[in-house]
Amino acid sequence: MTRYFTKDHEWIAVEGSEATVGITHYAQSQLGDITFVEVPAVDATVAKGDSASVVDSVKAASDVYAPVSGTVTVVNGALEDQPELVNSDAEGDGWLWKMTLSDPAELAGLMDEAAYQTFVTEL
Amino acid sequence: MSDTYNIDPTEEPEGEPLGPLTLPLDAWHRARGGRMVDFAGYRMPVQFEGIIAEHLWTRSSAGFFDVSHMGQLYVSGEGVEAALEAVLPIDLSTLPVGGVRYSLLLNETGGILDDLMVTRWGTGFYLVVNGATKRDDIAHLREFLPDEVTLNHLDDTALFAVQGPKAAETLDALVTGDQPLSSLTFMRGAAFKLGGFDAWISRSGYTGEDGFEISVPAEHAAEIADLICAQPEMKPIGLGARDSLRLEAGLPLYGHDMTETVDPVSANLLFGINKRRRSEGGFPGAEQILPLIANGAETRRVGLLIEGRMAAREGAKVLIGETEVGTVTSGGFSPSLERPIAMAFVATAHAAPGTSLSIDVRGRKLAATVTPMPFVPHRYHRKGAA
Numbered sequence: 482m483t484r485y486f487t488k489d490h491e492w493i494a495v496e497g498s499e500a501t502v503g504i505t506h507y508a509q510s511q512l513g514d515i516t517f518v519e520v521p522a523v524d525a526t527v528a529k530g531d532s533a534s535v536v537d538s539v540k541a542a543s544d545v546y547a548p549v550s551g552t553v554t555v556v557n558g559a560l561e562d563q564p565e566l567v568n569s570d571a572e573g574d575g576w577l578w579k580m581t582l583s584d585p586a587e588l589a590g591l592m593d594e595a596a597y598q599t600f601v602t603e604l
Numbered sequence: 605m606s607d608t609y610n611i612d613p614t615e616e617p618e619g620e621p622l623g624p625l626t627l628p629l630d631a632w633h634r635a636r637g638g639r640m641v642d643f644a645g646y647r648m649p650v651q652f653e654g655i656i657a658e659h660l661w662t663r664s665s666a667g668f669f670d671v672s673h674m675g676q677l678y679v680s681g682e683g684v685e686a687a688l689e690a691v692l693p694i695d696l697s698t699l700p701v702g703g704v705r706y707s708l709l710l711n712e713t714g715g716i717l718d719d720l721m722v723t724r725w726g727t728g729f730y731l732v733v734n735g736a737t738k739r740d741d742i743a744h745l746r747e748f749l750p751d752e753v754t755l756n757h758l759d760d761t762a763l764f765a766v767q768g769p770k771a772a773e774t775l776d777a778l779v780t781g782d783q784p785l786s787s788l789t790f791m792r793g794a795a796f797k798l799g800g801f802d803a804w805i806s807r808s809g810y811t812g813e814d815g816f817e818i819s820v821p822a823e824h825a826a827e828i829a830d831l832i833c834a835q836p837e838m839k840p841i842g843l844g845a846r847d848s849l850r851l852e853a854g855l856p857l858y859g860h861d862m863t864e865t866v867d868p869v870s871a872n873l874l875f876g877i878n879k880r881r882r883s884e885g886g887f888p889g890a891e892q893i894l895p896l897i898a899n900g901a902e903t904r905r906v907g908l909l910i911e912g913r914m915a916a917r918e919g920a921k922v923l924i925g926e927t928e929v930g931t932v933t934s935g936g937f938s939p940s941l942e943r944p945i946a947m948a949f950v951a952t953a954h955a956a957p958g959t960s961l962s963i964d965v966r967g968r969k970l971a972a973t974v975t976p977m978p979f980v981p982h983r984y985h986r987k988g989a990a
Contacts, residue, residue, distance in 0.1 A: 514655050516946075517913035542915065
């Protein structure tokens, strides 16, 4: 499984043509207490860069963009009652949705973990 | 992801090309992990350990707030009382020495330029105005006050608030004065010594809790903040929780729930226009406001309880069916109630408590009910109360 990162602070863990998407630990730390997560609809088609989800914190609502194009297969139902999972485990149990990729070549434009950590350090 | 819908807390004063300024406790906040943001032209802490934790701590124990961005003014001189009554809809004849009263700075068309606290000190009056508006307020007051009246900007003072059910006992241990701190009731103040330093302390605040506001010399701000926060009941609280606390308390925020184009009747702030002034008039905007008091305004600031978990924020449209009847002016997640709440201006016909409305948030219709404010009961230490 390979994990990629976007400049908008999403992560995507890819295994073959399947992937899991969430926001990064850095993103949740910037947002603060998360109170609600609007996940996409199952079977929704998303294009790279589309707003696919919204994360509501005490401070603000923030779009989560699809890191790549594809179709949503599963959403994280646990977030309905426990949106704070995104705070406590953003890159694990706080995942947002799973998807099948329609164009895996789009992954080439994303950062690996080391590049993302450097990117965040320089913010 | 990005903060597309963020309500930008930056409210730089107009015409100020300077970057954000720092307050006396700037280094103090940073040393305690405060996340600094631009607010009202200053760098200020939005949070320390987290907004929800800080909010709930204040409701259950006591929170320390640095509000030194606010403008502290002293107005004095011959005829000061009549001069202030000419610019504010306040009745100073019933305000005793040490008494604190909420008032409104109004323009000639009845719009709200700012809200403020007025305290009678011996021969003059101590005013606390909002940080983002203080330069405009000072200019306005200097223009409309007569030459015999002097306005001093007390910019060598810091201002703190300690708020919460344990604020009184915690602060009492640190304070000496001619009278015990406990003798102060809500909206009363007096001079004390705090850690050996001069402090003007009033029993007031903007969280809905019992608590105090404390004006101290800026040069000793950090020592005094250390002393207060050394108490185990006390933690520093950021702007984020200050906002959620005042929202739960139903207290409007200038620039959001009241502006230059909003009148005090619509804003549900008639208590800022004292009874004698309502009958006598003679304050800025009286010609517009007095008929509104008699006949009612077209819109009204109301509280809304929102179903579900998604928050509605400033600017969201309030609907009945497909018909727009109002706009949200403040909104967010209530940590105490664990649900979203909001303030909105809605057409008076739909402003009665219990009215079912909906709010359009990014195309989704959230069910909402008009509800009396405060959302969370006030716990002020009022005179005559047990």
